[in-house]
Ligand SMILES: Cc1cc2nc3c(=O)[nH]c(=O)nc-3n(C[C@H](O)[C@H](O)[C@H](O)COP(=O)(O)OP(=O)(O)OC[C@H]3O[C@@H](n4cnc5c(N)ncnc54)[C@H](O)[C@@H]3O)c2cc1C
């Protein structure tokens with residue numbers, strides 16, 4: 001029996017490189033100005049999966065990503081680096097999902113696959129919530145090991161894992177099935193593999209195939225691994241009430257752009273008299289001394 | 290019940306700082322809507338633990354004491370809290386945004402199908418009218434947090450589900466003793482009826498938790514350096530000034546990333562939040578992720594060779610010039626004036 005690993009990976013706006021045009025004049029985020037990237041810790045999650053695949057005979061890595069149709073880019077990127085296959089979970093009815101609704105949906109998809117191991121990133125940089133991993137584990141009724149820095153040992157039945165906590169480290173073991181989340185201190189993901197890039201560069205999702213002008217019919221028949229499947233609400237047998245906005249207990253009441261409030265300030269130069277004045281001022285007002 | 294409950298983290302028999310900060314916040318919130326403040330402590334050898342929490346105004350303390358409950362493990366703690374919340378039906382439940390709280394709270398929210406907001410920077414009560422239905426809600430918890438890498442501030446609410454759950458980082462709320470002689474009631478949780486062997490699925494083989502070495506959070510004076518400080522050697526100037534003034538050295542993320550100082554000194558959204566009486570920002574531009582962690586300092590001095598650096602907007606004093614020229618002068622004039 002093969003060792004099945006699911007990697008949960010999200011496409012996110014690159015909030016780390018927010019340029020001047022990233023905020024619109026009305027204070028809302030201009031998503032269009034932010035490049036969409038593979039969530040950094042999810043790439044590290046993929047690397048942990050690839051390392052398991054290097055060690056365990058007959059391991060399979062299945063990528064699950066939920067998002068709009070273009071999020072299939074994540075699956076292709078993962079295939080270039082060594083993943084086995086992937087499913088894009090996409091449906092308009094998922095729009096507006098908070099972490100609870102997202103974890104409900106992803107948990108249904110994981111159940112269809114029945115893996116030994118689920119690997120998620122610790123958190124996605126668009127929200128930094130770090131909730132989806134543990135919420136899925138709870139829905140699946142399996143244990144979790146968060147903040148994984150390295151999988152030290154793995155076999156079909158059990159994993160030994162080093163965790164990175166804010167003030168130290170822990171080594172734990174746990175039987176499969178389990179879910180782990182991967183911390184930013186874990187190994188970076190290996191680069192794309194040239195052979196895999198050639199093999200998968202024509203991989204297309206079902207929606208993409210419908211839009212392609214070129215005829216892919218023959219290629220998809222000869223190389224079925226190039227067809228990337230999509231799962232909708234119906235495919236997952238999901239309860240519509242538990243999805244999207246209606247399945248999300250958290251609501252956004254208000255969004256404000258961050259602006260620094262201007263204070264009256266005293267401007268000083270490097271001249272001795274200025275610095276002397278400042279130090280006196282601080283001592284006199286008992287801030288220092 | 291519909292009270293406010295705080296999950297108290299335990300390390301080596303001590304209630305974590307962040308939990309005491311949350312109790313302080315919880316007490317204020319409870320007073321506002323005239324409810325009780327409850328606390329939950331889960332661990333082992335907890336005799337006398339109430340002495341640490343009652344002074345913060347706790348009315349009811351739930352204690353789960355069992356050898357299988359320490360060190361922290363996700364499943365047993367989840368199980369106990371899910372049980373307790375189902376029984377007590379709290380209105381609000383607060384957790385530290387620590388490696389424990391952020392591991393535990395989402396599992397509980399997932400089980401109870403309630404909302405959870407991570408890393409809140411402010412919690413207040415407010416009203417709300419639903420747009421479509423015109424339904425009115427009184428005293429909802431406004432859970433305010435930065436999002437999108439700190440570029441926006443969002444107010445999140447959970448109109449329909451309870452408890453309203455939130456996590457908050459250490460240092461964001463202020464810790465204040467409510468009343469040293471305040472006494473509450475202790476309720477013991479029957480752990481054996483809840484725990485099953487399957488909850489012990491994860492086994493801890495090794496554990497090395499360090500006491501926090503540097504803790505700039507409690508310092509009243511912080512001399513913080515950014516990328517503009519330029520080198521590890523120049524940071525020595527900051528250490529010299531800090532020692533002279535009885536303060537600590539902080540840093541921006543760019544300075545930490547450049548290897549000038551350790552991460553434990555990082556101030557900001559992904560570092561610590563500080564509110565000292567004096568904050569001197571040396572060669573720090575003032576990105577929102579940084580200012581989020583220091584803008585409540587009583588006095589802010591900015592030393593920057595760019596007079597237009599954003600940090601200058603929130604500073605009380607701006608010195609335009611190079612860090613390496615100015616710090617030695619501050620040291621010199623401090624010594625002269627203090628005599
Ligand atoms: C999700 C996220 C979380 C983050 N969390 C944090 C956080 O917790 N804390 C944090 O600090 N940052 C954080 N950042 C990074 C933040 O956005 C900034 O990149 C960072 O704060 C910049 O650091 P800096 O001001 O030291 O460097 P710079 O922006 O490079 O500024 C250097 C400043 O030094 C001045 N300067 C240069 N030479 C001299 C000199 N000789 N003398 C005087 N002045 C000089 C320059 O004029 C400039 O203003 C985060 C970013 C993201 C995306």
Ligand SMILES: Nc1ncnc2c1ncn2[C@@H]1O[C@H](COP(=O)(O)O)[C@@H](O)[C@H]1O
Pocket residue numbers: 008009010011039041042045064065066067099102119120121122123124125127128129130131132133
């Ligand atoms: N839409 C999604 N599709 C796939 N994985 C996701 C999605 N959202 C969250 N995840 C996974 O859950 C982790 C934590 O996300 P978050 O709780 O949003 O910080 C991410 O690092 C991913 O591994």
